[in-house]
Amino acid sequence: MRKTGYKNSRYIHFSREEWAELRAATPLVLGEEDLADLRGINEKLSLDEIASVYLPLSRLLNLYVAAAQSLYKVTDTFLGSPATKVPYIVGIGGSVAVGKSTTARILQALLSRWPDHPRVDLVTTDGFLYPNRVLEERGIMHRKGFPESYDQRRLVRFLADVKSGKEEVGAPVYSHLTYDIVPGEERVVRQPDIVILEGLNVLQSGDPGLGKQSTFVSDFFDFSIYVDADVRDIERWYVERFLTFKNTVFRDESSYFRRYVDLTEEEAIEEAERIWNEINGPNLRQNILPTRERAQLILEKSSRHEVRKVRLRKI
Ligand SMILES: Nc1ncnc2c1ncn2[C@@H]1O[C@H](COP(=O)(O)OP(=O)(O)O)[C@@H](O)[C@H]1O
Numbered sequence: 001m002r003k004t005g006y007k008n009s010r011y012i013h014f015s016r017e018e019w020a021e022l023r024a025a026t027p028l029v030l031g032e033e034d035l036a037d038l039r040g041i042n043e044k045l046s047l048d049e050i051a052s053v054y055l056p057l058s059r060l061l062n063l064y065v066a067a068a069q070s071l072y073k074v075t076d077t078f079l080g081s082p083a084t085k086v087p088y089i090v091g092i093g094g095s096v097a098v099g100k101s102t103t104a105r106i107l108q109a110l111l112s113r114w115p116d117h118p119r120v121d122l123v124t125t126d127g128f129l130y131p132n133r134v135l136e137e138r139g140i141m142h143r144k145g146f147p148e149s150y151d152q153r154r155l156v157r158f159l160a161d162v163k164s165g166k167e168e169v170g171a172p173v174y175s176h177l178t179y180d181i182v183p184g185e186e187r188v189v190r191q192p193d194i195v196i197l198e199g200l201n202v203l204q205s206g207d208p209g210l211g212k213q214s215t216f217v218s219d220f221f222d223f224s225i226y227v228d229a230d231v232r233d234i235e236r237w238y239v240e241r242f243l244t245f246k247n248t249v250f251r252d253e254s255s256y257f258r259r260y261v262d263l264t265e266e267e268a269i270e271e272a273e274r275i276w277n278e279i280n281g282p283n284l285r286q287n288i289l290p291t292r293e294r295a296q297l298i299l300e301k302s303s304r305h306e307v308r309k310v311r312l313r314k315i
């Protein structure tokens with residue numbers, strides 16, 4: 001039987017098995033081709049993971065989106081104006097290398113298969129990082145990913161524009177290859193049904209370093225997800241991904257990390273651990289982990305990336 005939550009907890013707790021059962025009524029049949037598409041997102045992703053974790057999640061989100069759309073109709077009836085439909089915004093937060101982009105891409109693919117919200121856009125907050133030139137001027141190149149490395153005002157303005165139903169809203173683009181903002185490039189969002197915003201700091205609400213700020217990114221979220229795992233596992237995933245990149249994308253001529261290609265495996269592990277210990281680890285502990293309980297849903301992963309527990313906020 002499904003647990004209804006621990007006493008005094010703001011969350012309903014589910015084991016993987018309990019959560020997987022909630023897929024039951026999902027009127028979504030994935031064909032072989034769909035499955036192949038999803039495998040393309042990440043070849044390490046198991047099909048059981050999609051069925052047990054992400055299908056129930058897409059069903060929950062489908063119900064929430066439908067409820068939000070009805071609520072807009074109620075407001076419009078009250079105001080006597082024609083129905084407006086604004087994008088439903090889902091925020092996905094968590095550490096570097098915990099699997100945010102994989103989660104976001106699976107959800108984008110699954111949610112776009114529902115007929116009532118076929119247009120699902122994915123935006124990452126790295127586009128709102130200050131360009132390296134600005135980070136260098138401010139002496140914070142080593143703080144990339146920390147709250148002060150983002151143009152928060154621009155990100156808030158972007159979301160306000162999307163949420164107000166503006167026809168076209170542009171977002172700047174970041175390249176992991178050049179490790180910098182791509183000058184002059186924009187990603188345009190055109191009134192989709194759902195926007196998934198994925199990034200390290202999406203659940204933050206106030207930081208002394210940011211000065212006075214009354215509106216936060218999370219104010220625009222209709223739903224939010226935190227991808228969680230043991231810090232030691234995340235560090236290992238970071239190092240493993242770094243080694244994969246050393247043998248693939250870092251080899252590209254325009255890669256900022258090209259200098260790492262000739263490192264021995266041992267040296268590369270040392271370098272990845274240094275970056276983790278100096279940047280991504282402290283950022284996780286100081287800024288990201290403290291925001292976990294602001295999320296409406298927490299996906300807790302085991303050491304093999306499988307989600308072993310799910311927590312859904314009841315209040
Ligand atoms: N569900 C998953 N199953 C297996 N491997 C995964 C899964 N999610 C992420 N990974 C692996 O973990 C690493 C980090 O994932 P990624 O989605 O790039 O993280 P983030 O966007 O949080 O930095 C990658 O090497 C990715 O292949």
Ligand SMILES: CC(C)(COP(=O)(O)O)[C@@H](O)C(=O)NCCC(=O)O
Nearest residue numbers: 096124125126144145198199200279
């Ligand atoms: C670009 C990132 C800050 C992530 O940005 P996000 O889209 O999560 O806002 C991060 O992946 C990063 O590059 N951090 C700097 C340290 C490092 O090279 O790992």
